[in-house]
Structures are given as structure tokens and as C-alpha cells.
Amino acid sequence: MQLTDIMPLLQEGTVDTLRMVLISTALGYLVGLPLGVLLTITSKEGITPHPIMYRILDLIINITRSVPFLILLILIQPMTKLIVGKSYGTTATIVPLTVAASPLIARMVESSLKEVDRGVIEAAQSLGASHTTIVCKVLIPEARTSLLVGVTIALGTILGYSAMAGIIGGGGLGDIAIRYGYYRYETGVMIITVVILVLLMQILQWLGMLISGKVDRRRV
Amino acid sequence: MAVIELEQVNKTYSGGNGDVHALKNVSLSVEEGEIFGVIGLSGAGKSTLVRCINLLERPESGQIRIEGREIRSLSERELRLERQNIAMIFQQFNLLMQRTVLDNVCFPLEIAGLRKKEARKQALVYLKTVGLEDKAKAYPVQLSGGQQQRVAIARALASHPRIILCDEATSALDPQTTKNILELLRKVNREYHISIVIITHEMRVITEICDRVAVLHHGKVAEIGPVEEVFTNPKTKVARRLLLIRESEALEDEITENEEQAETSHTKEHESKSLRVIEGGAHAAN
Ligand SMILES: Nc1ncnc2c1ncn2[C@@H]1O[C@H](COP(=O)(O)OP(=O)(O)OP(=O)(O)O)[C@@H](O)[C@H]1O
Ligand SMILES: [Mg+2]
Numbered sequence: 001m002q003l004t005d006i007m008p009l010l011q012e013g014t015v016d017t018l019r020m021v022l023i024s025t026a027l028g029y030l031v032g033l034p035l036g037v038l039l040t041i042t043s044k045e046g047i048t049p050h051p052i053m054y055r056i057l058d059l060i061i062n063i064t065r066s067v068p069f070l071i072l073l074i075l076i077q078p079m080t081k082l083i084v085g086k087s088y089g090t091t092a093t094i095v096p097l098t099v100a101a102s103p104l105i106a107r108m109v110e111s112s113l114k115e116v117d118r119g120v121i122e123a124a125q126s127l128g129a130s131h132t133t134i135v136c137k138v139l140i141p142e143a144r145t146s147l148l149v150g151v152t153i154a155l156g157t158i159l160g161y162s163a164m165a166g167i168i169g170g171g172g173l174g175d176i177a178i179r180y181g182y183y184r185y186e187t188g189v190m191i192i193t194v195v196i197l198v199l200l201m202q203i204l205q206w207l208g209m210l211i212s213g214k215v216d217r218r219r220v
Numbered sequence: 221m222a223v224i225e226l227e228q229v230n231k232t233y234s235g236g237n238g239d240v241h242a243l244k245n246v247s248l249s250v251e252e253g254e255i256f257g258v259i260g261l262s263g264a265g266k267s268t269l270v271r272c273i274n275l276l277e278r279p280e281s282g283q284i285r286i287e288g289r290e291i292r293s294l295s296e297r298e299l300r301l302e303r304q305n306i307a308m309i310f311q312q313f314n315l316l317m318q319r320t321v322l323d324n325v326c327f328p329l330e331i332a333g334l335r336k337k338e339a340r341k342q343a344l345v346y347l348k349t350v351g352l353e354d355k356a357k358a359y360p361v362q363l364s365g366g367q368q369q370r371v372a373i374a375r376a377l378a379s380h381p382r383i384i385l386c387d388e389a390t391s392a393l394d395p396q397t398t399k400n401i402l403e404l405l406r407k408v409n410r411e412y413h414i415s416i417v418i419i420t421h422e423m424r425v426i427t428e429i430c431d432r433v434a435v436l437h438h439g440k441v442a443e444i445g446p447v448e449e450v451f452t453n454p455k456t457k458v459a460r461r462l463l464l465i466r467e468s469e470a471l472e473d474e475i476t477e478n479e480e481q482a483e484t485s486h487t488k489e490h491e492s493k494s495l496r497v498i499e500g501g502a503h504a505a506n
Contacts, residue, residue, distance in 0.1 A: 117312075117314070119310060119312050119314040120314045120315070120316060120317075122276060122310075122314065123308070123310065123314035123315075123372075124327070125276060125303070126274055126276060126303060126306070126307065126308040126385075127303065127304065127307065127308075127327065127328045127331055127375075127379055128299075128300040128301060128302075128303035128304040128328075128331055128379070129300070129331050130300060130331075133330075133331060137327070137330070138316065141316070141318050141319070142316060142317060142318050144318060215318075216318075217317060217318045217319075217359040217361065218317045218318070218359075218361050219361070
């Protein structure tokens with residue numbers, strides 16, 4: 001197979017992969033960010049402790065996080081089919097990716113928000129700030145550097161998962177690597193897709209660190 | 221009229237290794253417009269006491285009245301409104317590190333529901349009051365400790381409080397900066413008629429600006445009264461002990477001052493002093 005033959009294929013695969021990763025991570029934040037905030041504020045040291053709520057959320061997140069991604073892919077296939085109409089392809093893969101991303105993101109958000117200095121939160125409380133104000137104007141902005149590092153890690157992890165989804169026809173670069181590299185013994189194609197994946201990961205990491213450093217005002 | 225009245229306040233912390241009875245039947249009142257000091261050794265319960273006044277810490281029993289109004293029975297919402305009346309400044313300044321100085325001062329105004337533009341305008345006035353209008357666009361890390369505390373004071377003022385609570389507000393600062401901050405607090409007290417409660421373990425803070433003082437010991441008020449009275453005629457052992465510490469503090473100051481002159485070192489906050497030293501050096505050279 002000539003390189004020129006697979007160029008369009010690789011291009012399409014890269015776009016598909018990026019689309020899956022970005023959409024799933026965004027949806028993951030839609031679920032994970034509020035969950036992470038809830039975990040933080042309902043914990044024992046939080047601004048509105050609620051042991052029962054905390055325990056329940058904690059448990060759900062631990063359970064979903066302990067299911068290996070491949071198993072999750074297969075387990076939620078019926079749900080995927082229900083939502084998207086089919087269980088293979090790029091769009092369908094967004095469902096399991098989002099399910100895997102959400103608890104991971106919730107945990108990372110929780111750990112970022114917990115880094116915010118207790119004293120600063122107390123200062124806000126002493127000024128009469130409401131819980132919403134503390135979350136939106138203290139916790140999240142003060143933790144933004146750490147939160148952005150979290151975004152980078154989430155994107156990287158989901159990129160890895162998206163490649164894994166190739167095994168069940170998930171679309172994108174992983175799919176290409178498996179179809180050509182594994183089933184048709186086209187090692188060259190497989191290597192190229194891996195190289196692209198590595199490059200994507202590098203760019204993500206570099207961009208993430210650059211942006212999170214740029215927004216940090218704690219450094220002179 | 222009393223702005224703050226505590227009556228038989230009790231606070232116990234229950235933890236892993238037993239309960240700590242941090243406040244035992246504490247009663248005291250702070251009069252309108254006064255600067256009230258609370259002094260005591262480490263662990264006496266000073267921070268607990270001051271944190272009970274705005275209910276950052278909830279006592280189990282007793283009454284806390286702010287301008288005659290019992291606040292322990294207020295709803296969350298009412299308490300938040302009441303807290304806008306009672307500002308607090310801290311040993312570690314506790315500024316928002318990701319906001320500019322100006323936006324830090326805007327924060328209480330945002331809480332009060334002001335528009336950004338109006339908030340900025342008012343905040344700038346408070347920054348002027350504390351002498352930091354030229355630092356409006358700076359971030360807290362770029363400021364010295366003394367400057368950060370000034371920002372914290374401006375932020376406190378921006379919530380238009382009737383009371384300011386200070387928990388060891390000068391303990392992280394050197395003697396000269398401490399003096400400047402205390403002067404600023406006195407100015408705030410006079411110009412805005414804000415009553416101030418100052419918690420400290422440093423005697424010089426009390427003698428420098430307080431009208432009355434309470435000596436706290438093991439969670440109890442050991443002595444209370446006008447500053448001169450309590451310290452010219454201390455009735456309790458702990459008050460006498462604090463007086464002794466004060467003498468060694470004064471000695472320490474003298475020593476450090478001498479050392480500074482000897483080394484002709486100077487810091488920003490010491491400009492006037494270092495000027496003297498430079499002049500002295502010039503004379504010596506002539
Ligand atoms: N959150 C807490 N949990 C358990 N015990 C506490 C807590 N906060 C304070 N204590 C205990 O209550 C007592 C009074 O503490 P507090 O912080 O009020 O003292 P302080 O006079 O402010 O001391 P310092 O001068 O060291 O700040 C101490 O014995 C302390 O160990
Ligand atoms: Mg203390």
C-alpha cells in the first residue's frame with residue numbers, strides 16, 4: 001500500500017479522533033465539573049458538609065472508575081445503541097468515552113479545588129459570600145491552574161481510550177491501526193497511526209502546560 | 221451602646237484525642253467606636269473567640285449580640301447579610317491570589333450586588349485610603365506582607381462594615397510594618413467610626429492602639445478593663461507574665477534596630493530609618 005493511498009484515510013482518522021476526544025472531554029466536564037464541585041463542598045472540610053451525599057457520590061465515582069475501559073465499552077453498548085442508534089463508529093464511541101471521562105474528571109476537579117487555601121475561603125465567608133459565590137468566584141478561579149492541568153490529563157487519557165475503542169470499531173486512528181495493522185498485517189500503517197497519536201499527545205501536553213502556566217498569577 | 225455583646229459563650233472542639241473546651245462562659249462587650257484588644261498566650265482561645273463573633277465558629281451555648289441583635293438564631297441568609305457588617309482581617313492576609321489588587325477590593329462589592337464598573341470605582345477610593353492606588357493592577361504575590369495587609373484592610377472597608385475583627389493581623393509583619401498597619405487601623409477607626417476587635421499575643425499591639433483589653437487564659441476571661449488599668453495594676457499571674465514578655469519584646473526590638481544600623485541594611489518599609497543611616501554614613505565619610 002502506498003503512503004499516498006492512506007493519506008486521506010489517516011487525515012480522516014485524525015480528525016475523527018480529535019472530534020471524539022474533544023467532544024467526550026467537553027461532555028465529561030459537563031458532568032464531572034459539577035460532581036467535583038459537589039464532592040468538594042459536601043466533604044467534611046467543605047463549605048457545606050453533607051456526609052451522606054458525599055458518601056453516595058464517592059461510591060458511584062469509585063465504582064465507575066474501577067471498571068476497565070474495555071469492559072465499560074462492552075457493558076454500555078445497549079445504552080449507546082439507545083442514545084446514538086448504533087454501537088460502532090465515531091459518534092457512538094463518544095458515549096462510553098464520556099462515561100469513562102466523567103468520574104475521572106470529577107476526581108481531578110475535586111483534588112484541584114481542595115488545594116484552594118482554607119483561609120481564602122474563610123475570608124470570603126466572613127464577607128458574607130454565598131455558597132454559589134464561593135464556588136464561582138473563589139474555588140474555581142483560584143484553582144484554575146490546577147484545573148487546566150487536569151484538562152490536559154483528561155484529554156490525554158481520553159485520547160488513549162479512544163484508540164482502545166478501535167477494537168470494537170470505534171472509529172478514528174485506533175480503528176485504523178487495528179484494521180490495517182492488526183487484521184491486515186500492514187505494520188507500516190500501524191506505525192504511522194501510532195506516531196500520529198504520540199504527536200497529538202505531545203501537542204496536547206505542551207499546549208496544556210503553556211496555557212495553565214500563562215493564567216497563573218501566583219508567579220511573579 | 222455595645223456593638224458586640226458576648227454572654228456566657230461556650231465552645232468545645234471535639235476531636236480524636238478528647239474534647240477541648242476552648243471558651244468557658246466568656247462574657248464581654250465591645251462599645252461603639254472603641255478598639256478592643258484580646259490578648260492571651262498561644263492556645264488561650266483568642267482565635268476561637270473572634271471567630272465566634274461572626275459565627276465562622278459555632279458555639280454550643282451563650283448569646284452573641286451584634287448591635288443588640290442575637291445572631292445565633294439567624295437563618296443562613298440573614299447571617300450572610302449580617303456578616304457584611306462585620307469584616308475580618310487575618311494573619312495570612314487571605315487575598316485572592318488570582319485576582320488583581322483592585323479586584324480583591326471589588327470582591328465584597330460584588331457580593332453586595334454592585335455592577336463591575338461601579339464596584340471598581342468605589343474600590344479605587346478604598347485603595348487610596350490605604351495608600352495603594354498605584355498597585356491597583358498588581359497581583360498579591362507582587363506585594364510585600366505589609367502591602368498585602370493594606371489590601372486586606374481596603375477589602376474589609378469595601379464591605380462598609382460597622383465592625384472589623386483582626387485575628388493576629390500584624391503577627392506576620394516586622395515591627396515597623398506592624399506600626400504602620402496599626403496606625404492605619406486607628407485611622408480607619410476614627411474616620412469611619414468602625415469598632416475594632418484586635419486579637420494578639422503581642423503586648424505592643426495592645427498598648428499601641430487599644431482602648432480596652434481582655435486577658436484570655438485557658439478559655440476564660442482573666443481580666444478586663446482599660447489598657448493602662450490592666451497593665452499598671454495586673455491582678456492575675458497571666459497578665460503579669462504577658463507584661464514580662466512585653467519587656468523582652470522591647471529589648472528584642474532595640475537589639476534588632478541596633479543590628480540593622482550596624483549593618484546599614486534597609487528594606488522598603490524602613491526607608492526613613494535607612495535614610496538616617498545613609499546620612500550618618502555620609503558624615504562619617506566627610
Ligand atoms: N478546629 C479545631 N479543632 C480542634 N481543636 C481546636 C480547633 N481550633 C482550635 N482548637 C483548640 O482550641 C484551643 C484554643 O485555640 P485557639 O486557636 O482559639 O487559640 P489562640 O489563642 O488563637 O492561639 P494562638 O495564639 O496560637 O493562635 C486550643 O487548645 C486549640 O488546640
Ligand atoms: Mg490564634
